[in-house]
Amino acid sequence: MRSQDLLPLLVWVSAAVAVDVWGQCGGINYSGDTVCVAGTTCTVLNDYYYQCVPSTGTTTVSSATKSSASSSTTVKSSSSSTRASSSASASASQPAQTGFVKTSGTRFTLNGSPFTVVGSNAYWPALLGYNAADINQAFADIANSGATVTRTMGFNEVTSASGIYFHLWNGKTATVNTGANGLGAFGERSPFLAWPTADTRAQDTLVAAAKAHGIRLIVALTNNWSDFGGMDVYTNQLLGTGLPHDTFYTNPTTIAAYKSYIQAIVTRYLNEPTIMAWELANEPRCAGSTSVASATCNTTTITTWAADISSYIKSIDKNHLVAIGDEGFFNQPGSHDYDYVYQGSAGVDFAANMLISSLDFGTFHMYPDAWGHSGTGDVAWGQQWINDHAAVMNSTKKPVLMEEFGLTNSGTTRAGNYATWYSTVLSSGLTGDLVWQAGSNLANGGASPNDGYAIYPSDPVYAMIGQHAAAVKARG
Ligand SMILES: *[C@@H]1O[C@H](CO)[C@@H](O)[C@H](O)[C@H]1NC(C)=O
Numbered sequence: 385m386r387s388q389d390l391l392p393l394l395v396w397v398s399a400a401v402a403v404d405v406w407g408q409c410g411g412i413n414y415s416g417d418t419v420c421v422a423g424t425t426c427t428v429l430n431d432y433y434y435q436c437v438p439s440t441g442t443t444t445v446s447s448a449t450k451s452s453a454s455s456s457t458t459v460k461s462s463s464s465s466t467r468a469s470s471s472a473s474a475s476a477s478q479p480a481q482t483g484f485v486k487t488s489g490t491r492f493t494l495n496g497s498p499f500t501v502v503g504s505n506a507y508w509p510a511l512l513g514y515n516a517a518d519i520n521q522a523f524a525d526i527a528n529s530g531a532t533v534t535r536t537m538g539f540n541e542v543t544s545a546s547g548i549y550f551h552l553w554n555g556k557t558a559t560v561n562t563g564a565n566g567l568g569a570f571g572e573r574s575p576f577l578a579w580p581t582a583d584t585r586a587q588d589t590l591v592a593a594a595k596a597h598g599i600r601l602i603v604a605l606t607n608n609w610s611d612f613g614g615m616d617v618y619t620n621q622l623l624g625t626g627l628p629h630d631t632f633y634t635n636p637t638t639i640a641a642y643k644s645y646i647q648a649i650v651t652r653y654l655n656e657p658t659i660m661a662w663e664l665a666n667e668p669r670c671a672g673s674t675s676v677a678s679a680t681c682n683t684t685t686i687t688t689w690a691a692d693i694s695s696y697i698k699s700i701d702k703n704h705l706v707a708i709g710d711e712g713f714f715n716q717p718g719s720h721d722y723d724y725v726y727q728g729s730a731g732v733d734f735a736a737n738m739l740i741s742s743l744d745f746g747t748f749h750m751y752p753d754a755w756g757h758s759g760t761g762d763v764a765w766g767q768q769w770i771n772d773h774a775a776v777m778n779s780t781k782k783p784v785l786m787e788e789f790g791l792t793n794s795g796t797t798r799a800g801n802y803a804t805w806y807s808t809v810l811s812s813g814l815t816g817d818l819v820w821q822a823g824s825n826l827a828n829g830g831a832s833p834n835d836g837y838a839i840y841p842s843d844p845v846y847a848m849i850g851q852h853a854a855a856v857k858a859r860g
């Protein structure tokens with residue numbers, strides 16, 4: 385695997401001074417103390433960050449990690465097999481994660497320490513029928529890239545039951561599927577799942593796999609697009625077909641039905657720290673895949689909806705962060721040579737939405753090619769787009785994530801462009817970023833889906849993610 389060639393062997397030396405509770409005690413390029421104060425245990429959160437966690441209850445590291453932390457000099461290989469097996473043994477005996485991710489100014493925190501958000505999207509692990517071993521492999525690959533966070537999809541609306549589905553509509557009645565082919569594929573009920581298992585899809589899967597590999601999740605709860613159902617399914621089932629897409633945001637019946645789905649999924653994972661944040665929708669806009677926008681839909685429509693839905697989530701879930709999951713379009717009509725993404729015409733006003741008090745952080749996406757900036761100008765256009773959002777981050781003092789970005793050209797050109805954007809993330813002070821999207825070569829399911837953007841472990845970008853995470857962490 386490529387990462388074996390590129391990542392150096394790691395050496396760390398322990399000293400006499402013990403690290404305080406919640407302090408760092410190991411990780412790639414960490415050179416400080418590796419012994420934790422009494423009553424705490426050095427725990428692997430990810431390759432870059434080991435933390436002294438109170439030993440009470442269920443948090444301990446495997447004996448192999450413990451003995452390496454206390455010996456004077458230890459050489460640890462960062463190969464994928466070492467990483468995967470140490471994660472597996474850690475998860476078999478205890479949950480790898482404690483504490484909920486919070487915000488502090490323009491940054492995220494975990495148990496009082498800075499928490500770096502860098503990683504990738506993966507919509508597919510729970511939705512496409514992969515077995516537990518494959519889902520575990522997906523998160524092993526994501527963790528080995530050095531990612532700390534993955535964004536995924538917590539919805540799958542259907543009108544007839546087949547395959548994997550989360551929310552089944554029969555006329556106007558919707559039922560949440562908590563079975564093995566529903567939220568069982570998404571969430572976790574047993575915190576002590578051992579990996580890899582046989583095909584035990586029935587034992588809730590995606591959250592357990594993320595947890596086993598020290599990855600936090602951002603979960604979107606519905607879709608603008610009709611992929612995996614989305615908003616139009618609510619409107620079509622409850623009110624009839626042919627209505628404008630934005631009916632979903634304003635009609636009391638669709639709003640109540642969406643809150644009912646939110647209530648089911650959010651309360652199920654109320655105490656699950658693996659989930660970092662809920663998102664109101666993937667890429668909400670006035671127009672939908674199969675329906676048009678009404679004449680009255682404007683940015684106020686989605687801002688009003690976002691304030692209502694986010695405060696609803698906060699009223700039932702005090703643990704998790706909430707964001708919109710939008711593309712971060714600006715509402716500055718006439719500006720930027722009438723560049724679409726600055727005109728507010730899609731119904732999104734990034735700066736206005738950042739002021740909603742029940743939203744903890746802002747999001748934006750970046751697809752220069754698909755947004756009319758293909759060719760040699762795409763990289764510079766992207767740098768401007770990143771800087772524009774970092775400026776709003778600074779003025780609103782909330783974190784902002786570039787939570788999707790991508791180019792479909794592959795290989796070294798793409799890697800070079802991403803390197804430029806990664807350095808713009810650093811220079812702009814932007815909180816963090818997630819590439820669209822992770823790819824894996826799965827033992828049972830073959831290659832995960834490639835929409836042209838997927839980053840498999842052999843891609844040069846894969847090797848850059850961990851280095852970028854370390855740089856963002858070092859920047860603070
Ligand atoms: C929502 O769906 C509409 C219709 O296909 C599409 O034009 C729009 O681009 C979609 N929005 C997003 C953000 O995907």
Ligand SMILES: *[C@@H]1O[C@H](CO)[C@@H](O)[C@H](O)[C@H]1NC(C)=O
Pocket residue numbers: 680681682683684685
């Ligand atoms: C959106 O339209 C409504 C009227 O339908 C208006 O009150 C509101 O000011 C508009 N919002 C923006 C941002 O123009």
Ligand SMILES: *[C@@H]1O[C@H](CO)[C@@H](O)[C@H](O)[C@H]1NC(C)=O
Pocket residue numbers: 771772774775778811812813
């Ligand atoms: C945001 O603030 C940071 C810290 O003051 C600064 O370094 C950075 O340049 C600012 N970013 C933008 C885009 O203004």
Ligand SMILES: *[C@@H]1O[C@H](CO)[C@@H](O)[C@H](O)[C@H]1NC(C)=O
Pocket residue numbers: 412413850851854855
């Ligand atoms: C670790 O440090 C070395 C030497 O300073 C550097 O070349 C390497 O990029 C660092 N690795 C990461 C992942 O930051």
